[in-house]
Amino acid sequence: MKQINFILDNERFCAGFTTRFGGVSSGAYESLNLGDHVGDEAKNVAKNREILAKLLSVKAKNLKFMRQIHSNRVEIIRNLDDEIAPCDGIITNLKGVVLCVLVADCSPILIVDEMREVVAAIHAGRAGVVGQICTNAVNRMKSEFGSKTQNLKVFVGPNIKGGCYEIGELDLGEFNRYKNDGKFDINAALADEFKELGVKSVKFDEICTHCDERYFSYRRERVTGRFAGFIMAR
Numbered sequence: 001m002k003q004i005n006f007i008l009d010n011e012r013f014c015a016g017f018t019t020r021f022g023g024v025s026s027g028a029y030e031s032l033n034l035g036d037h038v039g040d041e042a043k044n045v046a047k048n049r050e051i052l053a054k055l056l057s058v059k060a061k062n063l064k065f066m067r068q069i070h071s072n073r074v075e076i077i078r079n080l081d082d083e084i085a086p087c088d089g090i091i092t093n094l095k096g097v098v099l100c101v102l103v104a105d106c107s108p109i110l111i112v113d114e115m116r117e118v119v120a121a122i123h124a125g126r127a128g129v130v131g132q133i134c135t136n137a138v139n140r141m142k143s144e145f146g147s148k149t150q151n152l153k154v155f156v157g158p159n160i161k162g163g164c165y166e167i168g169e170l171d172l173g174e175f176n177r178y179k180n181d182g183k184f185d186i187n188a189a190l191a192d193e194f195k196e197l198g199v200k201s202v203k204f205d206e207i208c209t210h211c212d213e214r215y216f217s218y219r220r221e222r223v224t225g226r227f228a229g230f231i232m233a234r
Contacts, residue, residue: 001214003032004055007155007203008112008231013119014056015110015231017157017205019214023048025225033216033225034065035102040225056232058096063230065100066090068123072131074140088123089137093145098232104216105165105209107186108157108229109134113147119231124156126165129186129193130175138197149198156190157229158207158215163187166219 003022008015023032024047029040034052036045046060053060064077067086074089080097084090090099099121101108106125113119120137122128134154141147156163163186172179178189187204194202209215216225 003051007110011234012117013112013114013231013233015112015119015155015229017108017229018052018227020216020225020227021214023051028221028223029225032227034100034228035104035226036065037067038225039223052228052230053098056098056230058098058232062096063098063100064090064092065102065228066121066123068102070123070125070127072128072133072136074120074122074133074136076140076144088128089120089133091118091120091137091141091144093118093233095233098230101229102226103157103159103209103229104218104224104226105160107159107163107190109190110155110157110229110231111137111141112153112231112233113141113145113151114153115151116141116145116147117233118145118147119233121229121231124186124190126167126172126184126186129184129189130172132193134190134193135197138199150200152199153201154194154199154203155229156187156202156204158205158209158212158227159186160210160217160219161208162206163190163204 001021
C-alpha cells in the first residue's frame with residue numbers, strides 16, 4: 001500500500017498527502033500515525049515522522065507540524081529553528097522545510113506560489129472555515145512575500161464526504177447558507193472563498209476519509225491517528 005499520494009513532485013516543489021500505511025504504530029493508530037496528541041506512544045509517532053522525512057529526503061527536524069487549535073490563526077516560519085505558536089496555518093519561503101497539517105476528516109489545504117516560491121499548509125475544519133483562515137493565509141502570503149492571487153495553486157485534500165460535516169442545529173451565522181439537513185458543506189464554502197479572493201487554480205480531492213479506510217477518520221473510529229498534508233519548496 002502507498003505511504004504517500006503526491007499531487008506535486010518536481011525539481012522545485014513537492015506536495016501530497018500521507019495514508020495510514022507504512023508506519024510502526026499499532027492498535028487504533030495503525031500504522032503511519034503522525035499525530036502526537038491522540039494517545040499514541042511518543043516513540044512511535046517520532047519514528048513515523050522519521051519515516052516521512054526519509055520518504056521526502058529531508059531530516060526529521062525539517063518537518064514542521066503545528067499545534068492545531070481549530071482557529072483562523074496563521075503563522076510564518078522564517079527560520080528553521082522558529083518555535084511555532086499554536087495556530088492552524090503556516091507559511092514559509094524557506095527551501096527544504098516541509099509544512100505539515102494533521103487531519104482525520106477536516107480539510108488539509110496546501111497552497112503554492114511558484115513565482116515567489118512560497119508555500120502554505122492550512123487546517124480547515126468548521127471553525128477555521130467560518131473564521132476564513134484561507135483568506136488570512138492568502139493575505140499574509142501577499143503582504144509578507146508579495147504573492148499575487150492569480151499565481152496561487154490550491155489543493156484541498158481528502159476530507160469527510162466531500163466536506164459535508166454534521167453540525168446539527170449549530171448556528172453558523174452568515175455561513176448558514178452552506179448548511180443543508182444539519183450538514184455544513186465546507187467544500188462549497190471554500191470554493192466561494194477562493195473565488196472571492198481571485199484564486200483561479202483550486203483542486204478538490206474527491207476522496208472521502210470516512211469512507212476510505214486508507215485514511216484515518218475521527219468520525220468513523222473516534223480513537224484514531226492522523227494523516228498529513230505536506231508541502232515543500234526544494
